[in-house]
């Protein structure tokens with residue numbers, strides 16, 4: 584089965600990991616800070632904190648701003664469940680802001696209207712988490728302006744978007760947010776196997792994230808009243824976690840990061856070819872907004888004829904060995920979130936998007952021949968799935 588996404592691994596990656604295996608440190612050695620510095624440089628942020636998963640990064644970001652019971656976090660319903668779960672881990676409430684159907688991203692107009700209503704009802708969010716769906720940045724400048732007006736913090740879920748750009752600057756520079764969160768799962772633009780990171784320009788926040796990554800334990804003299812006479816001594820000063828990235832993973836990440844531009848370039852070329860070869864078919868193709876250069880983590884088309892045709896096309900392609908996917912089942916429709924009171928119809932644009940969405944294979948090593956084969960099979964599947972006379 585040709586997967587919708589997969590890693591690209593070179594001999595240089597293998598050598599980098601093997602070198603760590605032969606070194607003194609498998610975890611918490613010199614590779615993690617090197618990876619963090621390289622990532623911060625690449626994103627144009629002052630700090631980067633590497634952790635074990637994107638989900639851990641989202642959780643730490645919420646802890647970093649002190650999100651807790653009585654607080655609300657608003658995110659997109661068109662995302663992976665982790666974008667909402669991170670607030671639930673902190674005991675906060677979650678709500679969603681419906682999407683702009685053209686981009687699959689949180690709609691700024693809907694956000695503005697929801698904020699006006701929430702202000703009147705005294706139920707403003709403590710934080711908003713825009714999700715850069717498929718690798719394309721949300722309208723961050725507008726969201727940041729609303730953040731200042733309504734007093735909420737902004738955490739970007741940029742798990743899809745490492746290597747993407749917004750207004751001629753890299754995603755993750757945190758010019759319009761408190762933090763940006765990345766995932767290095769194998770389908771993403773670079774991988775560490777499992778892994779994640781948070782970028783920020785706030786020194787105190789970066790320090791707090793590092794503390795929480797390692798059980799809330801410190802050996803830092805500054806924090807220990809100016810001295811630490813005993814070599815063994817440490818203090819747990821907060822309730823943290825073991826969210827460390829290993830040095831094996833950091834070495835892979837550092838090696839992969841050297842090829843981020845090449846990976847994203849290959850993704851952009853593939854996306855361009857999909858645009859050209861799919862034009863004229865009964866599909867809505869993904870659009871890049873003029874403010875953005877997408878990292879093209881996903882190429883999501885919409886089968887506008889509807890859910891039944893989408894199902895037929897999905898099954899036709901899967902039957903032919905093409906591992907198409909669907910991104911995303913709206914988070915509010917998951918049984919866990921329905922138990923919290925959400926219902927079908929609450930976020931109609933995300934639900935419509937879900938009914939029509941189909942993710943086509945897109946990853947750097949996908950060949951032109953494979954891609955043309957996918958397009959031919961998709962054409963056939965669409966013909967077969969047309970409305971019945």
Ligand SMILES: Cc1ncc(COP(=O)(O)O)c(C=O)c1O
Pocket residue numbers: 636637638639662663665666714740742743765766767768777778779
């Ligand atoms: C939008 C989004 N947020 C968060 C995550 C969680 O990342 P991880 O799998 O590294 O925990 C993912 C991963 O698939 C994601 O796509």
